[in-house]
Amino acid sequence: MITKRIIPCLDVKDGRVVKGINFKALNDVASPVRLAEYYSDCGADELVFYDITASAEGRALFTEILRETAENVFIPLTVGGGIGSLEDFDRVLKCGADKVSVNSGAIRDPSLVGEAAKRYGDQCVVLSVDIKRVDGEFRVFAKGGREDTGMEAITWIRRCVDDGAGEVVVNSIDTDGVRTGFDLEMLAAVCQAVQVPVIASGGAGREEDFITLFKTLPKVDAGLAASVFHFAEIRIEELKKKMAANGIPARL
């Protein structure tokens, strides 16, 4: 049976990994290439590199780091951050990315998901959505969670999946950095709406949070987290052993 994936996310700025707590207060942690190798050795099923650099120099540096990582790490690699055009897709795919994650770029240009899926295949296009509850509905936020777009999240996700997004990362702003568990209510709503793989993000604090996630929502395919892995509060080998012991299919 196919296994549930555990995905560490590396936010990269100026060539270094930083972590995010509610998307603010960033802290430098380690070298992206070394950290990626470490995670691959620990049994991470996939890696996400998120480029949070704004400058052109930072972007060039990121591409270099991506290439060096893909030369040394042989598990699927998803790249996101600042993806706004097909040229951006091209740039990171040529450097070894397997999938490309779009967020604000898809909101700015709603044709991007469809065009990218047509050119690179659905499996290559990951829709990443930052969602927060506003006035009793799930609202899509842009620009790293700073800007309310006014769009209802489930409608937006359905539309992008119809256009060809092959996977959806649901990042709950409400639970991000709080470490009290994933946003099960929000995830259940997304799982019910789409048939493509759903990746849960935001809120993991303990191993049990992943167990609860996969036990409660069997349709969730993967769990993503950053700082709990970077600071070794959760060790991936231990987490996956615990998943297996709880009857959750895991790659050991």
Place this chain on the structure above:
Amino acid sequence: MVAIVDYGVGNLFSLRSSFGKIGEEVTVTSDETVLRSAEKIVLPGVGAFGDAADKLEKSGLGRVIAEEAEAGKPLLGICLGMQLLFEKSYEYGEYKGLGLIPGEVCAISEIIPAELKIPHMGWNALNLRKPSLLFKRCREGEFVYFVHSYHAVTEDKYISATTEYGADLTAAVESGNVYGCQFHPEKSGEVGLKILKAFCGEVGT
């Protein structure tokens, strides 16, 4: 030297890097002379079957690969490259493949339960079906990375490994010197590297 066929389908960065990682000399080429002189050939591929088969035919590379394989040169097809080894595919129509292994490429939706997601994407276990040089360094049940919606339907004698996703899907095939894997060894961590190492080492020796 191992030659990776570059026929304008997909991204070969990781595949090339993975051979570099295991210390094998590899060249990415669309040059007939290089393919003819290579010791082994790897046929990669992602995307749609029809488009890839068309590119192989129009470039003349399909004929070169088939002739070299028929002359006994070890050939490894990966993902869509594996599907192209077969006679035909029913992906978005009906298209002819290289015909190096008898069989057809069919949608997995025909055999898996409707509630399972398509594509079959992620890490799944290899069930080894017969002794194979390609899996000489692997153990039963090791995990590899898949992304596909179609798989090869062929006689059992050509199937060297399957994987379970609501049904047994064809994970690897072989016929003489022609090998294929549906999964991506270049994305399957240490297990994938062992498989590529076996192709470079044990296969054809």
